[in-house]
Every structure is written in C-alpha cells, then in structure tokens.
Amino acid sequence: MKKYFAITRNTLIDAIVFRADFFFRTLGNLIYIFVVFYLWKAIYADSPGELNGLTFLQAFTYLAVSGSIFILVETWVDWGLSLSITRGHIVMNLYLPLDLHLMIQFNAFGTFLFRLVSTGLPSILFIVLVFNAPVAIGINLIFFIVSLFFSFLMSVNIDFAVGVSAFSFESILGLKFMKDCIILFLSGAIVPIPFFPKPIQAILLALPFQGMYHTPVNILLGRLSVEDSLLMLCIQMGWIAFFIIIGRLFYRKILKKLTISGG
Amino acid sequence: MKTLIYYFKIYRRLAAQHIKSQMAFRTDFFFALFGLLFSSLLGFLSLAVIFQTISRIGGWNYHELLFLYGFLLLACQPQWIFFDNLWHLSGALQTGDFINCYFKPVNTLFYFISETISLKVIGRLGLAVFLLIYAGNKLNINWTLLKGFCFFLMFAGSALIYLSVRIMASSTAFWIISNISLMNFLNRLEDFSRYPVSIFSKPLQFFFSCIIPFAFIAYVPVKTFLKTGAVTLSWFITPALGCGLFALACLVWSLGVRQYTGTGT
Numbered sequence: 001m002k003k004y005f006a007i008t009r010n011t012l013i014d015a016i017v018f019r020a021d022f023f024f025r026t027l028g029n030l031i032y033i034f035v036v037f038y039l040w041k042a043i044y045a046d047s048p049g050e051l052n053g054l055t056f057l058q059a060f061t062y063l064a065v066s067g068s069i070f071i072l073v074e075t076w077v078d079w080g081l082s083l084s085i086t087r088g089h090i091v092m093n094l095y096l097p098l099d100l101h102l103m104i105q106f107n108a109f110g111t112f113l114f115r116l117v118s119t120g121l122p123s124i125l126f127i128v129l130v131f132n133a134p135v136a137i138g139i140n141l142i143f144f145i146v147s148l149f150f151s152f153l154m155s156v157n158i159d160f161a162v163g164v165s166a167f168s169f170e171s172i173l174g175l176k177f178m179k180d181c182i183i184l185f186l187s188g189a190i191v192p193i194p195f196f197p198k199p200i201q202a203i204l205l206a207l208p209f210q211g212m213y214h215t216p217v218n219i220l221l222g223r224l225s226v227e228d229s230l231l232m233l234c235i236q237m238g239w240i241a242f243f244i245i246i247g248r249l250f251y252r253k254i255l256k257k258l259t260i261s262g263g
Numbered sequence: 264m265k266t267l268i269y270y271f272k273i274y275r276r277l278a279a280q281h282i283k284s285q286m287a288f289r290t291d292f293f294f295a296l297f298g299l300l301f302s303s304l305l306g307f308l309s310l311a312v313i314f315q316t317i318s319r320i321g322g323w324n325y326h327e328l329l330f331l332y333g334f335l336l337l338a339c340q341p342q343w344i345f346f347d348n349l350w351h352l353s354g355a356l357q358t359g360d361f362i363n364c365y366f367k368p369v370n371t372l373f374y375f376i377s378e379t380i381s382l383k384v385i386g387r388l389g390l391a392v393f394l395l396i397y398a399g400n401k402l403n404i405n406w407t408l409l410k411g412f413c414f415f416l417m418f419a420g421s422a423l424i425y426l427s428v429r430i431m432a433s434s435t436a437f438w439i440i441s442n443i444s445l446m447n448f449l450n451r452l453e454d455f456s457r458y459p460v461s462i463f464s465k466p467l468q469f470f471f472s473c474i475i476p477f478a479f480i481a482y483v484p485v486k487t488f489l490k491t492g493a494v495t496l497s498w499f500i501t502p503a504l505g506c507g508l509f510a511l512a513c514l515v516w517s518l519g520v521r522q523y524t525g526t527g528t
C-alpha cells in the first residue's frame with residue numbers, strides 16, 4: 001500500500017506547482033456560485049415559499065455545492081488513460097509491479113485531496129457563511145464527507161471504464177464530453193432532481209448518477225434521516241462496486257487486444 | 264480584392280486537407296458531434312425542466328429564453344467552426360510549432376487558424392437554427408426586410424465580439440504560455456450568457472458588460488430585437504462594438520506574435 005500512497009503524494013506535489021490553474025478554477029467556481037444564486041433568485045421571484053419541496057436557499061445550496069463537487073471529482077482519468085493507450089505510453093505502466101487500476105485511483109486521489117482542500121471545502125464554507133445556506137450541523141457532516149469520497153470513487157471508476165473503452169471507439173474527447181453532460185444532467189447538478197416531472201424523477205433516482213451529487217448534497221442539507229443516509233451510502237457503494245467490475249472487465253479485454261508497435 | 268481571393272484560395276486548400284485528415288477518424292468525429300450537440304441540448308432541456316414549475320425568469324418567458332439561447336449558439340458558431348485552432352495555440356507555443364507561422368507570406372493569425380476547420384459543431388448549428396425558428400414562430404415576430412437586415416448585423420456583431428474575446432484570451436499564451444485554465448474559465452462564463460443579464464447583481468452585470476463583454480453576445484442584441492419595436496440607433500451598438508473589439512483583438516495578437524521568441528530548437 002505504501003508504494004501507492006507515494007503516487008498520491010506525487011500528484012499532490014504536482015498539483016501545487018500549477019497555481020494559475022488553481023486560481024482560475026477557484027475564481028470560476030466563485031462566479032458560478034454567484035450566478036447560480038441570482039439565477040435561482042429570479043426563478044423563485046414569483047413564489048417566495050417552496051417550489052417542489054425546496055426553499056430558495058435549499059435549491060441554491062443544492063446547486064452551488066453540486067458545482068463545487070463537480071470540480072472535486074472531475075478527474076480527466078479517461079482522457080489520460082486513452083491517450084496513454086493510443087500513444088503506447090501505457091507500456092511504461094504495465095512494466096511496473098503495480099496494478100494499473102489501483103495506481104490510477106491513487107493518482108486521482110491526490111488531485112482530489114488537493115482540490116478538496118484548495119477549492120472544495122473553501123467553496124462550501126463560502127456558500128455557508130456568505131449566503132447563510134441551510135446546512136444541517138450534526139452527524140450528517142461526517143456522512144457528507146464519506147459520501148463525497150464515494151462520489152469521487154464513483155467518478156474515477158466511471159472514468160476508468162470510459163477511458164479503457166475509448167480504445168475500441170478510437171475516440172475520447174467526444175465520449176468524455178457526452179459522459180460529463182449526461183452525468184451532470186441526470187444527477188441533478190444542473191437542475192435539482194425534485195424539479196423534474198414525477199415519472200422522470202423515479203428513473204433518475206434509480207440510476208447510479210444521483211449518487212454523485214444528489215446524495216451528498218441531500219445529506220449536507222439534512223434532508224435525510226440517519227437510516228436513510230446510511231441506506232444511500234450503501235447504494236453508492238453498490239454502484240461503485242458495479243463500476244469497478246465493469247472497468248476491470250473492459251481493462252482485461254483491452255489488455256489482450258493491446259499491441260504496441262516499436263518503442 | 265486580389266489579396267482576398269488569394270487568401271480564400273489558400274484557405275480552401277488548407278481546409279480541404281484538414282477535413283481529409285479528420286475523415287481518418289470517423290468514429291471520433293461522430294462521437295464529438297453528438298457530444299457537442301448533447302451538451303447544447305442540455306441548456307435547452309434544463310430550461311424545459313425549470314419551466315415545468317415556473318412561467319417567467321426575470322420578466323422573460325420560456326420562448327424568449329429559447330430565442331436568446333438560439334441566438335447565443337448561432338453567434339458562437341463562426342468561432343467554433345473557423346477559429347477552433349485557438350485552443351491549440353498554447354500547445355503550439357510550447358512545442359515551438361508556432362514558429363511555422365512566421366515563415367509563411369500570409370497573415371499569422373490567418374495562417375494559424377486555417378490549419379483546422381471544425382465541422383463537429385454542425386449539430387449545434389442545427390440546434391441554433393431550430394431554436395430560433397421554433398421560438399421565433401411562437402413569439403410572432405413580424406419580420407420586415409429592415410428587421411431581417413438588422414438581425415443579421417447584430418448576429419455579425421455578436422459573433423465578432425465572441426471571437427475577439429476568444430482571440431484575446433488565447434493570445435495571453437504568448438506571455439503566460441499555459442492558458443488552458445483561462446480558456447476553460449471562459450467556457451464556464453459563456454454558459455451564463457444564456458440568461459438575461461438583468462437578473463444578476465450590479466457587480467456581476469458590470470463584469471459581464473465591461474470586463475468580459477459576454478452580455479453583448481446574446482442578451483443585449485436579443486433584448487433590443489425582441490423588446491423595442493422600431494429600429495433605432497441602439498440597434499447598432501452590438502455591431503459597432505464587435506468591429507471595435509475585433510480591431511483590438513488583432514492588435515493584441517500582433518503584439519503577441521512580435522513578442523514570441525520560439526523555443527530555441
């Protein structure tokens with residue numbers, strides 16, 4: 001395990017070097033938070049109470065926190081992986097006495113940690129302190145952190161599966177784009193799930209993607225009881241296991257087909 | 264005129280080459296096409312979902328907002344199709360490939376952007392046209408020749424503004440080399456220009472009109488178009504601003520080109 005953590009440490013140090021990146025990411029997120037605030041204020045302008053069971057501040061917190069989570073869990077693993085497969089750099093990784101799938105996860109974990117500390121938590125604190133967001137304080141905060149971590153695991157494993165399958169599609173940018181859009185929309189990160197028509201809501205809640213944004217945000221808002229939170233965490237774990245299996249199956253298949261010429 | 268025809272001929276050759284090379288990766292092309300179309304479709308879908316519950320955002324109804332969104336998508340097209348290579352400027356400066364542009368007897372900006380022509384966005388173009396026709400129908404716009412002409416002028420102005428902002432943003436690479444995060448940041452901002460800027464607070468309105476003038480890509484022209492009856496001088500603000508910004512963008516670009524020293528290999 002120690003060698004894997006060394007990888008995490010490496011990416012952490014790497015991330016710290018690119019400060020301009022960090023600056024624009026944080027600034028972009030800050031502006032996003034403000035825009036979401038005013039946009040939803042305008043949406044709630046004619047109805048001061050609740051819309052679909054969410055008050056204005058709850059809907060705002062829901063989306064603003066989702067936006068911040070997106071920054072945490074966007075890994076670009078799919079991009080990097082498919083590039084290294086098509087260009088052949090992947091051999092370098094296959095030589096190592098390490099498992100590629102695990103290696104990638106620990107690698108992405110470094111980025112996740114850096115962004116959690118540099119952008120994610122400050123953004124959430126900002127949302128809570130400046131806008132007075134209705135965040136419940138209690139055991140749910142621990143559940144929230146766990147669920148955030150699960151959200152990351154889900155994202156990284158979906159990306160791994162997508163990145164590996166890109167090998168047979170000869171395409172990655174389009175695939176990554178489509179995947180990001182589908183996930184953001186179906187997980188409620190753009191429009192909260194309660195705003196969808198009832199039958200569609202049922203479908204969205206049955207899909208895995210709600211686990212990435214809807215679950216952690218609902219836990220943070222305190223809209224779930226302790227039992228429900230635990231249940232949702234278990235569902236998240238189930239989907240993570242599902243994506244790990246899919247990813248590894250694809251990976252094993254690709255390894256058999258993989259031929260890299262020259263070097 | 265002669266130079267214009269000369270440039271056009273070169274462009275046709277280079278674009279044809281690029282399209283041929285793209286055809287080698289057909290699946291990639293289709294995935295990108297659908298991915299980009301889908302991402303724009305989302306803007307439309309999220310409006311559709313939100314308007315299940317409410318009927319107005321900041322005094323704009325559903326069809327007005329669809330018209331606004333369609334206009335935004337249309338105004339971005341020229342940059343997306345013809346100036347896609349701006350994304351790769353930072354990379355070309357890092358590898359030193361950009362030095363190529365200095366050896367050609369044509370304008371550097373022209374030569375650099377003529378390396379690629381991006382047809383992946385035609386799905387978005389289709390969506391833009393569909394939205395404008397659909398929403399325009401629902402809004403009962405009575406088109407006259409003068410209005411049509413003004414609409415075209417506004418579109419040209421908006422397209423120039425968007426293009427100029429993009430050129431200036433990517434030109435920063437001449438000084439700071441890696442500017443991908445800045446470009447991504449702009450992408451994120453662009454998503455917000457599909458809402459009426461009037462709903463934002465004063466500082467944000469200032470930001471979107473004076474610092475990064477995205478309010479003029481869609482909101483200002485569409486508002487004048489939909490909400491003022493007769494054609495007045497205010498209809499020409501967008502085209503005028505577009506021309507001014509484009510001149511500024513060309514200046515920034517040429518300053519950058521003069522400043523770049525290559526990689527030394």
